[in-house]
Amino acid sequence: MELDLFDETNTVSSEQTELVRTLLEFAAGKLELPENTEVSVTFVTNERIQEINREYRDKDQPTDVISFALEDEVDDEPDFFLGDFEGLIPKNIGDIIISIDRTKEQAIEYGHSFQRELGFLALHGFLHLNGYDHMEPEDEKEMFGLQNEILKEYGLGRE
Numbered sequence: 001m002e003l004d005l006f007d008e009t010n011t012v013s014s015e016q017t018e019l020v021r022t023l024l025e026f027a028a029g030k031l032e033l034p035e036n037t038e039v040s041v042t043f044v045t046n047e048r049i050q051e052i053n054r055e056y057r058d059k060d061q062p063t064d065v066i067s068f069a070l071e072d073e074v075d076d077e078p079d080f081f082l083g084d085f086e087g088l089i090p091k092n093i094g095d096i097i098i099s100i101d102r103t104k105e106q107a108i109e110y111g112h113s114f115q116r117e118l119g120f121l122a123l124h125g126f127l128h129l130n131g132y133d134h135m136e137p138e139d140e141k142e143m144f145g146l147q148n149e150i151l152k153e154y155g156l157g158r159e
Contacts (some may be wrong), residue, residue, distance in 0.1 A: 001024070001027055001028045001033060001035065001037045001038070001039065002036075002037070002038045002039075002090060003020075003021050003024055003025070003038075003039050003040070003041065004038070004039070004040040004041070005017045005020065005021065005040075005041050005042075005043075006040065006041070006042040006043065007043045008042060008043060008044045008045070008048060008081070009043050009044060009045055011043075011100055011139060012043045012100060016084075016114075016115065016118055019115055019118065019119060020041055020118065020119070020122045022154075023119050023122060023123060023150075023154055023156070024039065024041070024122060024126050026150065026153075026154050027123055027126055027127075027150050027154075028126075030150055030153075031130055033130070034061055034091060036089070036090045036091055036156045037090070037091050037093055038090045038092040038093065038097070038143075039092070039093055039094065039095070039096065039126065039129065040095045041095075041096045041097075041098065041122060041125075042095065042097050042098070043098050043100050044097055044098070044099055044100070045099065045100065045101055046062035046099050046101040046102060047157070048099075049062050049064075049066065049097060049098075049099040049102070050062040050063075051065055052066055052097060053066060056068075061145065062099055062101070062102060063099065063102065064098070064099055064102040064106060064121055065096065065097065065098050065099070065121040065122075065125045066096075066097045066101065067094060067095070067096050067097075067125040067126075067128035067129050068094050068095045068096075069093065069094040069096075069128065069129045069131075070092050070093060070094045070095075088151075090138075092117075092130045092140060093130065094129040096097070096109055096122060096125035096126060096129065097125075098118070098121050098125065103117050103118050103121060104117075105138070112158065115156070116151075116156050116158075119154070119156040120151060120156070123147055123150060124147060125149060127146065127147060132146065
């Protein structure tokens with residue numbers, strides 16, 4: 001998997017970016033994603049994520065993580081472009097934006113490490129990019145169950 005990481009805050013350590021990288025690669029393996037899958041993760045401030053939340057979701061408040069899926073599948077939609085190139089062209093599934101300010105706040109609020117919260121948010125956004133949601137109770141149970149399983153197997157389970 002190709003993972004592009006951008007730190008607009010200039011506060012995220014190399015160890016923390018490596019945690020996000022290895023966790024999402026681990027999750028990609030669990031989900032059996034093709035090796036040519038691409039994702040970007042951007043770390044921002046509360047102010048920046050509030051701007052994004054306001055612009056794209058009409059919610060004028062900071063949030064912890066926002067995902068923008070590039071390939072929302074539509075039933076019966078023909079795939080005209082790929083043809084013989086399927087598997088050769090990278091498949092960009094989307095972007096994850098994480099507020100580092102909220103990550104710090106929520107780590108304190110939930111009583112666990114910054115690393116655990118950062119991993120949780122990155123994985124949560126990643127699962128959204130892969131079609132998981134928590135709008136309905138049964139979907140929430142599936143998504144959160146998988147999320148907890150991956151975090152635990154990776155070594156970031158609840159402390």
